Amino acid sequence: AFMNAYHVIDKFHVIKNIIEQLQSVRIRYRQQELALRRKAKQKKESFPEVCFSNGDTTLQLLARSRGLLFLLPNQWSIQQKQRAEILFELYPEIKTAYHCVLKIRQWFTAPKGKSTYKKTREEKQYKIKQLIDELKQTAIEEVENIAYLIEKNSAQILHYFIAKETNAKAEALNQNLQRFINVNYGARNTDFFLYRVKVHFT
Incomplete structure (x- = not known):
């Protein structure tokens, strides 16, 4: 039906997924800290609490660092910058995981000036292969997950650079269609339903 259509894996969905993996590293360390405290409690031993220069304990540091990991370094507040240095x-x-995510976010930046899609795709394809290899070499499970996610979907991810487009419009249309179906109690008469969709969306 759509001869020139192509599937784009949304840039923002990719970034959302890789940041989730980054947060998983932080959560893993926080779970380890909680486990140490549980063991100390079971043995009826006191647990030595560390307080850092910014006033955070170890658990507070790991919990309060969640927000800064979503941001670029130039978006950090002074307090977040101090916390990041300690973390x-x-x-x-x-x-390591944070800087890997930064490199991928930078990779999504389209080249400045005039550039053909073919040239841009070739450059981006070469660069993403380098990044995937770099991510795999970290030996961090969550970062390796990012590498395999990108490697598996690289063709659709590269389609972003055809026109720097995302699937946002298609997703919005799909949501509107679903809402239309729900309001009209389904679509048992297909021909009449398609006629109503045509009238409604034109």
């Missing part, structure tokens, strides 16, 4: 020094894996 990255204490947990190098979180630092």
Whole structure:
């Protein structure tokens, strides 16, 4: 039906998924800290609590760092910058994962000036292969998950650079259609339903 259609894996969905993996690294360390406290409690031992220069305890540091991991470094507040420095020094894996995510977000930036799709695609394809190899070499499970996600869907992800478009319009139309079906109690008479859709959306 749509001869020139192509599937784009939405840039924002990709970024959402890779940030979820980044957050998983942080959550893993927080779970480890909670486990240490449970063991100490079971043994009826006191647990030595560390307080960092910004006033955070270890658990507070890991919990309060959630927000800054969504942001680019130039978007951090002074407090978030201080927290990030402590977090990255204490947990190098979180630092590595964060910088890998930054590289992917940077990769999605379209080239400035005039450039053909073929040239852009070739450059981006070469760069993403390098990034995938780099991510796999980190030996961090969550970062490797990001690498395999991108590798598996690289063709559809690269389609983003055809016109720097996403699936947002198609998704919005689909939502409107679903709402239309619900309001009209389904679509048993297909011909009449398609006629009503045509009238409604034109």
